[in-house]
Amino acid sequence: MKIGILCYPTYGGSGIVATELGMSLADKGFEVHFISSALPARLDVTNPNIFFHKVNVQTYPLFQYQPYDIALSSMIYRVVNLYKLDILHAHYAIPYAYAAFTAKQMLKADNKDIPLVTTLHGTDITLVGQHPSYKHAVEFSINQSDTITSVSESLKKDTLQFFDIQKDIQVINNFIDNSVFDEEGNACQRKQFANDDEKILIHVSNLRPVKRIQDVLEIFKNVNKKVKSKLIIIGEGPEMEKISEFMENNPELIGEIKLLGKVNDLYRILQLSDVFLLPSEQESFGLAALEAMAARTPVISSNAGGIPEVNIQGETGFLAEIGNVEAMSNYCIKLLSDEKLLSEMKKNAKAQAIHFDLKNILPIYIDMYETTIAKF
Ligand code: GMT
Structure with a gap:
């Protein structure tokens, strides 16, 4: 299985979970492609199963805000095509689930598609995602994901309370090695x-x-x-x-x-x-x-x-x-x-x-990927 992981590169919890998950999958023999704005903090790129694709944002004086999400969607589309990925996994709804949805639309225009998993981590739901400037796009892109996971029962409950979610949310707890x-x-x-x-x-x-x-x-x-x-x-x-x-x-x-x-x-x-x-x-x-x-x-x-x-x-x-x-x-x-x-x-x-050991949680993630691909 070839997996594309979209995550923040910084020390925040979602980036750490995404990185540790990707590295463990690579150790198991899966090909894992990280797409992020910088090299994730704990990523070991010496593993031959790990690939890193940096999102480059073209700056232009006309833009007051550089269009990062467009660069991100473009990069996702390119990596899926080049490396023939089987599944995308967005960690944190903003902007990853949204950018992945856009990349899927671009693939569909070529008569292709790829299943998308979105993992909700916390502030994408309880804080930032609820802001009126983001709420509709967050709700939409979560609903467009093929599988939705959340890191705790509490976050699942909050997500269902704050957003109109049409699909089941699978709780897969965070883990530790x-x-x-x-x-x-x-x-x-x-x-x-x-x-x-x-x-x-x-x-x-x-x-x-x-x-x-x-x-x-x-x-x-x-x-x-x-x-x-x-x-x-x-x-x-x-x-x-x-x-x-x-x-x-x-x-x-x-x-x-x-x-x-x-x-x-x-x-x-x-x-x-x-x-x-x-x-x-x-x-x-x-x-x-x-x-x-x-x-x-x-x-x-x-x-x-x-x-x-x-x-x-x-x-x-x-x-x-x-x-x-x-x-x-x-x-x-x-x-x-x-x-x-x-x-x-x-x-x-x-x-x-x-x-909460990795040994207990990793098989749940692998099973979830396989089920998502099988249903797609
Ligand atoms: O806690 C933060 O500010 C970072 C944030 C993140 O997404 O990077 O952490 C959230 O995700 C972590 C990994 O799933 C959780 O362990 C943290 O509890 C969660 N933070 C909050 O909900 C505030």
């Missing part, structure tokens, strides 16, 4: 971030307002008063300003908070952390929480969207209402002050990550 977490984080590394008597709290995101960074900082402030600790923040994004502002207002915490930006060895840092904070306003799944769990790190989170499908109350961590900083702080203090509870939750977090 636990085999890359097998090595234990070493003590020497831990010392780079905290003293032996300190706990490590961690937050990883693209620092957008939806992640509620202010809550991460306030939780840490409360915890730090009771438990010797450090906070590691990984990622870059528009809320960086809020962190600087918080540090200005809380100078005593400057030495306790480490801002690492984008890192290459995320998993090794997660492995030496004690608790992962995810107080998001919205989260269709919470891939970052799953990555933390695979690294044996329990999660203190909000109960937004699909998080409760991943983080289980009292087992793999604790959940509270969105914005309930006090409850999340208290849970965190409770967890970090009780070694027995902490070690139990670390074990449970890992067990939950194994439940």
